[in-house]
Amino acid sequence: xxxxxxxxxQKPTLTGQRFKTRKRDEKERFDPSQFQExxxxxxxxxxxxxxxxxxxxxxxxxxxDYRRYAETLFDILVAGGMLAPGGTLSDDVTCTEFCLFKAQxxxxxxxxxxxxxxxxxxxxxxxxxxxxxxxxxxxxxxKGFTESERNKLAMLTGILLANGNLSASILSxxxxxxxxxxxxxxxxxxxxxxxxxxxxxxxSVSASLRKVGMDNxxxxxxPANKRSCEHFSKYFTDAGLKELSxxxxxxxxxxxxxxLQKELQEQMSRGDPLKDIIAYVQEEIKKNNxxxxxxxxxxxxxxxxxxxxxxxxxLVTEQAIKLLKQYSPLLKAFTSQGLSELTLLLKIQEYCYDxxxxxxxxxxxxxxLYKADVLSExxxxxxxxxAHLAKGKSVFLEQMKKFVEWLKNAExx
Numbered sequence: 001x002x003x004x005x006x007x008x009x010q011k012p013t014l015t016g017q018r019f020k021t022r023k024r025d026e027k028e029r030f031d032p033s034q035f036q037e038x039x040x041x042x043x044x045x046x047x048x049x050x051x052x053x054x055x056x057x058x059x060x061x062x063x064x065d066y067r068r069y070a071e072t073l074f075d076i077l078v079a080g081g082m083l084a085p086g087g088t089l090s091d092d093v094t095c096t097e098f099c100l101f102k103a104q105x106x107x108x109x110x111x112x113x114x115x116x117x118x119x120x121x122x123x124x125x126x127x128x129x130x131x132x133x134x135x136x137x138x139x140x141x142x143k144g145f146t147e148s149e150r151n152k153l154a155m156l157t158g159i160l161l162a163n164g165n166l167s168a169s170i171l172s173x174x175x176x177x178x179x180x181x182x183x184x185x186x187x188x189x190x191x192x193x194x195x196x197x198x199x200x201x202x203x204s205v206s207a208s209l210r211k212v213g214m215d216n217x218x219x220x221x222x223p224a225n226k227r228s229c230e231h232f233s234k235y236f237t238d239a240g241l242k243e244l245s246x247x248x249x250x251x252x253x254x255x256x257x258x259x260l261q262k263e264l265q266e267q268m269s270r271g272d273p274l275k276d277i278i279a280y281v282q283e284e285i286k287k288n289n290x291x292x293x294x295x296x297x298x299x300x301x302x303x304x305x306x307x308x309x310x311x312x313x314x315l316v317t318e319q320a321i322k323l324l325k326q327y328s329p330l331l332k333a334f335t336s337q338g339l340s341e342l343t344l345l346l347k348i349q350e351y352c353y354d355x356x357x358x359x360x361x362x363x364x365x366x367x368x369l370y371k372a373d374v375l376s377e378x379x380x381x382x383x384x385x386x387a388h389l390a391k392g393k394s395v396f397l398e399q400m401k402k403f404v405e406w407l408k409n410a411e412x413x
Contacts, residue, residue, distance in 0.1 A: 032072040032082065035064055036093060039076050043098045050112045053098070054119045061124050070130035071137075077116070078138060078153070087144025100156060101149045107198065110155040117156075118165055132170055135160075139173035142184050154188050158195025161208065169212040175220040186221045190239040202243040216255065218248050256288045257298060264302040268327075278333045293343040296334045300347045303327045309357070317361040321368055328372035341379035342387055344369075349383075353391040363399035377407045 042060060046052040060066075066073060075083045080102060081095035089095055103109050121127050135157060142150055160166045174185040196205055209215040219227045222235075229252045233245040260281075267277050285295055307323060310316050324331075335341045348365055352358040369375045384397065384404050 032069050033093065035069040036072055036076060036082060038064055039073060040081070040094055040096045043076070043096045047098055048103075050116055054116050057116070057120050058123050061120075066124055067126055070127055071134060073127075074131060074134040078134075079149075083141065087138075087141030100152055101145070103152065105148055105152055105155075107155060107159075107195070110152060110195070111159055113156055114159040114163060114165070117160065118163060121165060132166060135166060135170050136173045139170065139188075140176055140179070142179055142188060143182070150184075150188055151191055154191030155195040158192045158197075159199055161192075162196050162199030162204075167212055168208045168214045171214055172217075175217070180221065181223055186235060189218075189221050190236065190241060193236075193241055193244050194239075197241070197243065202247055205244075206247055215247075215251055218244075218251075253288060253290070256284075257290070257294070260284050260288075260290075261298050261302055264299065265306060268302060268306040274327070274329050277330060281330075281334065292334055292337055292340045296331070296340045296344045297347050299330060299334055300344060300351070303330070304351060309355075311357075313357045313360065316357045317364055320358065320361050321364060324365060324368055325372070328369065328374055331369065331374045332372065335374055338376070338379055338382075341375050342383060345375065345379060345383045346387070346389055349389050349393075349396055350391060352396070353389075359392065359395060360399075362396050363403060366400065367403060377411065380404065381407065 038060065042056045043053065046056050072082055075081065076096065076099065078100045079087075079089060079095075080097065080099035081089045081093050084090045100113050103113065117131065121131055138153060139157075142153075145153070157166065157170070161168060161170075171189075174180075174189060176185070179185045179188075193205070206215060209218075219229075219232055222231060229249055232248050236242070236245040236248070264277070264281070267280065281295060281299065284290065285292070303323065307319070310319050331344065335344055345366070348362065348369075352362040352365070366375065366380065370377070370380060380400075381404065384400055388397065
């Protein structure tokens with residue numbers, strides 16, 4: 001008991017409140033001129049030695065207010081002084097010759113500049129956001145810069161994108177209507193992507209674009225009347241960037257395929273006549289240059305997604321056979337080549353493996369499609385002997401064994 005009462009006594013008691021009087025911070029006037037003087041003086045002293053520049057910037061961060069004057073700092077490093085709206089240098093201030101725009105126009109120098117920015121931002125992490133904002137702003141000012149200044153900025157931006165110092169979302173500035181209309185955006189993009197692709201491969205570039213949803217927006221570098229895959233492809237291929245035009249073409253066909261699949265599923269759920277669906281698919285193949293084997297995969301997926309499947313394994317096979325009997329003319333229309341038949345067989349194998357209820361249905365589906373003249377014996381034998389996937393192969397080859405033997409005997413007989 002005494003222990004409990006002892007505990008009770010030790011509880012702290014509140015004896016009144018303490019007010020912490022805060023001296024109102026007098027808001028300091030925003031005046032970057034002194035900051036600018038200090039930076040320019042330092043850059044004039046370090047000159048073209050970019051190692052020394054990086055050290056100077058590192059040390060100055062402790063004395064100068066980088067947080068407040070980030071835009072001024074980046075303007076000076078890029079253009080030599082503070083930029084007025086539109087991209088011209090402000091008249092009333094001193095400038096320095098030692099900046100990106102006055103540097104040599106080659107990849108080596110730009111890489112050295114990229115290192116300066118990289119070190120600065122790694123040292124003062126809070127500058128990251130301001131730096132992205134700065135690059136977005138500079139891209140909007142492109143018309144105010146000379147061709148050589150644009151080239152250097154494009155090379156630098158490509159390197160920084162490759163190094164992961166910038167997010168590809170900054171490219172949205174290039175979709176500005178005036179820049180696009182005058183062809184400035186597309187021209188700048190060529191230089192930027194050349195620089196980026198000299199550091200990283202197309203897979204890395206496309207992953208960065210995808211991450212921020214830029215992969216489907218590259219067409220916006222051109223005015224609306226030129227926003228076609230053909231124009232994009234020709235422009236970038238002629239500029240020596242075939243990889244980028246192939247990437248954009250691929251993106252467009254992925255988009256077209258998604259749309260097509262959605263439309264197919266809608267037609268099936270409405271119960272449109274098969275001849276209309278076939279005519280629609282033939283039209284799409286022509287319009288989007290889609291290979292038949294790609295199309296048969298899409299059709300298979302659409303057919304199999306067009307119904308709610310029974311939860312019971314024994315009923316699923318019956319349901320699948322009924323559905324595929326109904327749609328066999330559609331499948332037949334797009335398996336005119338051996339390769340398409342094989343593609344369909346692999347799709348069926350994959351589907352039956354991924355959807356466990358269908359494991360036992362594989363053989364019945366293949367036999368049905370053989371009888372419906374969708375799959376030929378050549379394709380089935382090729383699949384059986386060499387072209388099958390590893391997924392569930394022992395189960396499926398076992399299921400098919402008797403039928404394959406029957407096919408071989410029928411062939412010999």
